[in-house]
Amino acid sequence: MKRLVRTTLALGAALVLSQSLAVERGGTLVYGRYADSLFLDPVLNDANLDIWILTNLYDTLLQPSANGKGVQPGLASSYTVSSDNKSMKLTLRSGIKFADGSPITAADVKWSLDRARKPDNGDWSGSLASIDNITTSGNTVTLNLKRPDPTLAAALATFNSAIMSQKLFNAAAGKNDAEKAKAFAEKPIGSGPFVLSEWKKGSYMVIKRNPYYWKKGEDGKALPYLDAVRFEIIPDDNTRILKLQAGEIQGAEFIPLARVNELKANPKINMALFPSTQVNFITMNNRPKLKDGSTNPLSDVRVRQALNYATNKDALIQIVTYGVGKPMNSFMSSTTPLFDTSQKGFPYNLDKAKALMAAAGYKNGFEVTSMATSGSANDLAQLTALQQMWAQIGVKLKIEQLDAATKTARYRANDFQMRTGGWTNDINDPSQITTYFAIYATVESLHTGFKSAEIEKLFEQSQSETSRVKRASIYRRIQTLYHEAAPIVYLYETPYPVALAKNVKGFVQIPLGNNIFAATYLDK
Amino acid sequence: MRASYVLKRLLQIIPTFIAVLILVFLLVRLLPGDPASAILGDRATPEIVARKKRELGLDQPLVVQFWIFVQHLVRGDLGESTSLKVPVLRLVGERLPVTLFLSVYASILGVVMAVPLAILAAVRRNTWVDGVIRGLFQIGLSLPVFYVALQLLTLLGAKLQWFPIGGYGDSFGDRLYHLFLPALTLGFNLAAILVRTLRNSILEVLTAEYVEFARSKGLRTRVVLSRHVLRNALISTITLLGLNIGALIGGAVITESVFAIPGVGRLMIDAIFGRDYPVIQGLTLVFAVLVSLVFLMTDLVHARLDPRVEHA
Numbered sequence: 130m131k132r133l134v135r136t137t138l139a140l141g142a143a144l145v146l147s148q149s150l151a152v153e154r155g156g157t158l159v160y161g162r163y164a165d166s167l168f169l170d171p172v173l174n175d176a177n178l179d180i181w182i183l184t185n186l187y188d189t190l191l192q193p194s195a196n197g198k199g200v201q202p203g204l205a206s207s208y209t210v211s212s213d214n215k216s217m218k219l220t221l222r223s224g225i226k227f228a229d230g231s232p233i234t235a236a237d238v239k240w241s242l243d244r245a246r247k248p249d250n251g252d253w254s255g256s257l258a259s260i261d262n263i264t265t266s267g268n269t270v271t272l273n274l275k276r277p278d279p280t281l282a283a284a285l286a287t288f289n290s291a292i293m294s295q296k297l298f299n300a301a302a303g304k305n306d307a308e309k310a311k312a313f314a315e316k317p318i319g320s321g322p323f324v325l326s327e328w329k330k331g332s333y334m335v336i337k338r339n340p341y342y343w344k345k346g347e348d349g350k351a352l353p354y355l356d357a358v359r360f361e362i363i364p365d366d367n368t369r370i371l372k373l374q375a376g377e378i379q380g381a382e383f384i385p386l387a388r389v390n391e392l393k394a395n396p397k398i399n400m401a402l403f404p405s406t407q408v409n410f411i412t413m414n415n416r417p418k419l420k421d422g423s424t425n426p427l428s429d430v431r432v433r434q435a436l437n438y439a440t441n442k443d444a445l446i447q448i449v450t451y452g453v454g455k456p457m458n459s460f461m462s463s464t465t466p467l468f469d470t471s472q473k474g475f476p477y478n479l480d481k482a483k484a485l486m487a488a489a490g491y492k493n494g495f496e497v498t499s500m501a502t503s504g505s506a507n508d509l510a511q512l513t514a515l516q517q518m519w520a521q522i523g524v525k526l527k528i529e530q531l532d533a534a535t536k537t538a539r540y541r542a543n544d545f546q547m548r549t550g551g552w553t554n555d556i557n558d559p560s561q562i563t564t565y566f567a568i569y570a571t572v573e574s575l576h577t578g579f580k581s582a583e584i585e586k587l588f589e590q591s592q593s594e595t596s597r598v599k600r601a602s603i604y605r606r607i608q609t610l611y612h613e614a615a616p617i618v619y620l621y622e623t624p625y626p627v628a629l630a631k632n633v634k635g636f637v638q639i640p641l642g643n644n645i646f647a648a649t650y651l652d653k
Numbered sequence: 654m655r656a657s658y659v660l661k662r663l664l665q666i667i668p669t670f671i672a673v674l675i676l677v678f679l680l681v682r683l684l685p686g687d688p689a690s691a692i693l694g695d696r697a698t699p700e701i702v703a704r705k706k707r708e709l710g711l712d713q714p715l716v717v718q719f720w721i722f723v724q725h726l727v728r729g730d731l732g733e734s735t736s737l738k739v740p741v742l743r744l745v746g747e748r749l750p751v752t753l754f755l756s757v758y759a760s761i762l763g764v765v766m767a768v769p770l771a772i773l774a775a776v777r778r779n780t781w782v783d784g785v786i787r788g789l790f791q792i793g794l795s796l797p798v799f800y801v802a803l804q805l806l807t808l809l810g811a812k813l814q815w816f817p818i819g820g821y822g823d824s825f826g827d828r829l830y831h832l833f834l835p836a837l838t839l840g841f842n843l844a845a846i847l848v849r850t851l852r853n854s855i856l857e858v859l860t861a862e863y864v865e866f867a868r869s870k871g872l873r874t875r876v877v878l879s880r881h882v883l884r885n886a887l888i889s890t891i892t893l894l895g896l897n898i899g900a901l902i903g904g905a906v907i908t909e910s911v912f913a914i915p916g917v918g919r920l921m922i923d924a925i926f927g928r929d930y931p932v933i934q935g936l937t938l939v940f941a942v943l944v945s946l947v948f949l950m951t952d953l954v955h956a957r958l959d960p961r962v963e964h965a
Contacts, residue, residue: 168736175692176736252701314738330744331923362915363913364910365911368911372913375810375811377817532686533926534691535685572698576695
């Protein structure tokens with residue numbers, strides 16, 4: 130018996146090994162995107178459309194790990210934090226080059242990070258705010274800090290900390306930095322696995338293999354395996370799927386969840402569901418009075434809890450996500466670092482919901498309005514299901530459909546009662562989502578108006594607490610406090626649905642959303 | 654045709670442009686939501702939004718914004734897209750040819766489908782042939798463009814694989830091949846509009862006195878049709894086509910999304926959702942110029958075919 134096990138194991142290992150050695154080099158992967166990138170500058174961009182592609186073109190000192198929970202070495206082969214936690218020393222790999230063949234120097238690193246942390250430069254400069262100054266010596270870069278910063282490693286692994294060539298940037302056309310950035314972003318040269326070769330805005334983008342990329346593949350030669358990736362812009366969901374089925378493209382992103390099961394059954398297609406940091410929820414206006422001066426029942430914590438208990442998440446997951454989601458138990462996704470696995474969320478409990486409503490003085494319920502994005506099938510399915518669920522406790526839900534820009538404008542003005550919402554992290558650390566969800570000063574806690582002195586104090590502690598264990602306990606408490614106050618309706622987590630041709634191997638979309646083509650290859 | 658007539662019609666276009674300009678400038682600003690918020694999404698802090706607004710010049714009073722817009726316009730500069738950060742003129746230059754190609758292609762297919770069938774329906778009026786033709790296009794008229802597009806894609810693209818799904822080709826021939834399905838979609842929609850009106854006007858001509866006269870002279874039906882009826886049918890077709898240029902552009906918006914064609918229709922949709930003011934303004938202006946030119950051309954052709962028009 131033992132022998133059988135051993136033989137099986139050996140055979141299995143041999144199989145894995147032979148498979149891993151069988152990576153194929155060359156070829157072009159055609160990938161269907163729902164919309165084109167807008168502006169390919171790592172510092173001055175604003176949209177996921179750019180962020181999720183940037184890491185293919187630009188490399189960072191550290192990189193997010195594929196499971197989304199930590200960081201791994203990038204352009205820097207190692208880093209050490211001083212014993213007082215007031216500085217970080219990074220060692221650059223030797224012989225690293227930009228995609229034009231020019232060397233990456235410590236001076237380029239300093240210049241790039243200085244540009245990225247300049248408060249006037251972009252919306253992400255805050256992630257490097259703890260840096261006081263940067264010094265270089267040979268191939269080491271030292272970041273001297275104003276305060277200990279446990280989020281710094283994650284921040285250095287985020288797109289805005291990408292390393293650019295100072296010389297190439299300055300050589301770009303334009304009178305000032307803003308103009309140079311625009312010119313450079315049209316044809317950027319970074320040090321990521323690929324380099325932009327052709328871009329017809331709104332139509333297609335071709336990125337080709339960077340011959341100077343440092344990372345090695347399984348065959349011992351430099352990555353990437355592919356010669357090129359061609360992104361075709363196909364806004365219509367059905368057309369993207371049809372093109373994939375016809376073999377005209379080999380990958381299609383943002384597959385509607387309603388089509389996932391159908392594509393899973395297709396033998397020619399690998400319907401991948403990549404774990405994501407996406408949480409889907411309803412934000413509630415927690416303020417005692419609404420913008421029009423009327424009283425707001427949602428200001429009562431018992432009402433907010435009641436709505437949470439009256440929400441049947443499993444049913445929603447079946448109806449809206451066709452079974453591919455999972456219940457949301459914390460305001461942060463289960464893929465977020467320091468997510469507390471002991472969080473229980475709000476299990477469906479109608480009796481508890483009714484009791485809470487009665488205790489709050491709303492035995493007969495009330496009427497409430499939620500904003501939805503017009504044209505979003507998900508929003509509509511979600512809210513009509515909630516309409517029926519909440520009717521059980523007397524709450525009459527009205528749906529107001531608005532286009533995204535109008536919805537955002539109303540939300541920003543705090544002129545709403547409820548709205549559908551979704552979130553994905555951009556950085557491998559729980560601080561970003563916490564700032565937005567629970568800290569009033571940022572965006573009034575997602576415009577809910579929720580404020581907790583205890584959470585704010587704990588969060589401040591967490592921002593300079595470098596012990597991972599202590600930080601985890603702080604975040605456990607924050608998640609519990611947030612849950613008790615229930616400023617939002619917890620719904621579900623969803624993965625990234627990407628449909629690939631069967632011969633596409635090694636493609637990953639990490640939980641932060643970045644599309645990683647570095648180790649992707651086409652099996653012949 | 655007198656030159657003064659052409660000149661008069663050209664001059665009439667100018668006030669239209671000015672009106673369009675002011676209207677669009679004000680209308681986009683009346684929409685809830687501004688470019689800064691649309692670009693940054695609902696996460697951005699008030700400071701970041703304020704900084705973006707400043708960067709885009711949206712913190713200036715409306716009058717100042719309009720004055721800057723007009724100044725740029727005079728220099729032939731339509732401004733810069735707030736989301737793509739490239740000049741609007743360049744975007745239009747890249748994308749307008751695609752939409753124009755598609756529209757002309759669709760018009761030709763539409764006319765090729767509509768004219769013979771309309772004549773056939775008129776000649777065989779109230780027979781089953783007439784019924785089938787009218788019924789077919791009645792269905793075409795009531796089907797949404799996106800539905801027809803998807804059905805054609807599924808059948809002729811994915812199932813039979815006769816045509817590519819999406820894309821628009823590089824060379825002229827390649828373009829004809831790639832854009833066949835979208836042009837057919839739009840052309841079918843156009844033909845549906847044309848057939849009904851054309852059939853009726855042909856019927857009118859067929860019963861007109863001069864046709865009766867021509868027939869009584871002993872001319873054969875085919876000769877009557879080609880010499881008298883077709884010429885008149887052509888006049889109404891061109892007028893109808895001209896009047897439907899708006900519908901064609903509207904249809905192109907949806908068709909371009911379904912078939913993944915990077916034309917101005919899709920650009921407009923993206924711009925509206927992204928509250929990209931310069932692109933919306935610039936494109937509307939370009940559309941206004943185009944529609945006016947098409948109307949002008951329609952009038953001129955009409956005048957040429959029917960000299961009575963010029964004096965009216």
